Structure formats: structure tokens, C-alpha cells
Amino acid sequence: MLCTNKQKCILPKLREVLIQYTKAAIQTQPPDLLQWSADYFTAVALGDIPPVKQGQERRPWSKWKDLTPELLKVLHQRVGRRLIINADELAHMWKSLNLPKDLFASVINVGYFTEEIEWLKFLALACRPIGVVKTLKILCEVLSGDYDDPRIPFSTLQFLYTYIAEKDGEISASHVRQVLNYLEQEIIGPDGLIKVSDFTQNPQVRLE
Known part of the structure; x- marks a missing residue:
């Protein structure tokens, strides 16, 4: 990177590093910010998982x-x-x-x-770790015991999607309510069941 006397050199990755650090600090709310920051950057430098709570803490x-x-x-x-x-x-x-x-x-x-x-x-x-849509698809398969467009009670999907979105930390509660209201009003039939294809193949439904 070229710099003039009137310019400050900014490392290309510094902005992204600081953004991720700030998001992690806000998510974690550490009581000792300095110690937590030292632990955070040490983990990042070593390629380990940083000490971040809930939605920001992910494993490959x-x-x-x-x-x-x-x-x-x-x-x-x-x-x-x-x-x-x-x-x-x-x-x-x-x-x-x-x-x-x-x-x-x-x-x-x-x-x-x-x-x-x-x-x-x-x-x-x-x-x-595999994402909201794939997680809900697998959960439907596991809970129903069926791998061919499985169905589960809509109330169960409501519970799971709300909980997963909360833990994800990047999906707003208002978006979750909007998706669930649409599914309940436009998709769910008298039996109260929802199919995987109802939320994976419907262009009107965006879970993430």
C-alpha cells in the first residue's frame, strides 16, 4: 500500500478485524474488557475459537x-x-x-x-453449525423419522426456528415473526403439519 506524508497507512484487513472484534465484544459483554480482548486476539492469532458467547461462537x-x-x-x-x-x-x-x-x-x-x-x-x-435452513431440514427428518419431505407439527417448527434464530444472533425477532405468520396463515393446513418443502422450496420464505 502506498502512503503520502498526509495519509495514514491502514492495513487492508484491519477494518474487518475491528468489525468482528466489536461485534464479538458487544455480543459477549465481558466484565473485564482488557483481559477479554487479550484472550480474544490471542485465540485469533493461534487460529483457535475466540471466547465469544452465543451467536458469534461457531465451530467449523x-x-x-x-x-x-x-x-x-x-x-x-x-x-x-x-x-x-x-x-x-x-x-x-x-x-x-x-x-x-x-x-x-x-x-x-x-x-x-x-x-x-x-x-x-x-x-x-x-x-x-450448518446453517438455519439445513438445521431445520435435518430436525424435521430426525423428529419425523422420514427422509422424503418429512412433516412435523407447525408448533414444533415455531419453537425450533425461534430458538435457533435467537442463538444465531443475526436474525431479528421481527423477521422470525414475519416468516412464522406467513407460514401459519398461507401454508399450514387443517392438520397443523408443515413439510420441509414448505420452507425450502417456497420463494416467499426466507429463513435467514
Whole structure:
């Protein structure tokens, strides 16, 4: 980059680095900003995941490749119809499928789960790194047990989409309400069920 005496040289990537840092700081709200900043930039320099909460904290999908829809379906079947499951019991199920421990810990941390885990929230966060649309598609497949345009209750989709959007941190609550209102008024029939194609192949529906 060429600079004159009257100009200040700005590194090409500095703007993007500062934008990401500012967004992460606002999202995390650290009590000790200086220490958190030191930890943040150390992690970035080392290529590690920075200490950022919720929507900004993401892991590459490559590290989640072992968590296939088929394994999620097995987990769901083992949980049964329970809405709440004990963390130790779920950890044992996870281990029995030879899934990486750090993935389990990551989902627990992002969801702020303790001893009692809301299963649908855990399931949603387990799919989270692949994006909202693909996550909801996999959840429909897992919950319905059907891979050919599966259907689930619209109320379940409402719950999952709202929760995923909240954790994503980049989808406004007003946008979520607009999408759900459209689906409820224009798409959902008397049976109260929604198909995957209703939100993946409809040009009027933009989840992200």
C-alpha cells in the first residue's frame, strides 16, 4: 500500500478485524474488557475459537462431520418421547455412539445447559453449525423419522426456528415473526403439519 506524508497507512484487513472484534465484544459483554480482548486476539492469532458467547461462537462444520443425521436420529430414538433428559444420561448415550466429547461440551456450553437438558434445544444446537435452513431440514427428518419431505407439527417448527434464530444472533425477532405468520396463515393446513418443502422450496420464505 502506498502512503503520502498526509495519509495514514491502514492495513487492508484491519477494518474487518475491528468489525468482528466489536461485534464479538458487544455480543459477549465481558466484565473485564482488557483481559477479554487479550484472550480474544490471542485465540485469533493461534487460529483457535475466540471466547465469544452465543451467536458469534461457531465451530467449523468439519469438526462436526461425525454427527450425522443418522446418529442424531439414533439419539432421538433413545431419548424417546421425553422433553427433558438428564445431562449424565445423555452424555452416556453420546459416548456409546463414539461421538467426540468436545462436541458434547460445546453444545452444553452454547446452550447453557445444566443437569436437566431440554432435548429439542440440545438437538437444535447439535445441528447449528450448518446453517438455519439445513438445521431445520435435518430436525424435521430426525423428529419425523422420514427422509422424503418429512412433516412435523407447525408448533414444533415455531419453537425450533425461534430458538435457533435467537442463538444465531443475526436474525431479528421481527423477521422470525414475519416468516412464522406467513407460514401459519398461507401454508399450514387443517392438520397443523408443515413439510420441509414448505420452507425450502417456497420463494416467499426466507429463513435467514
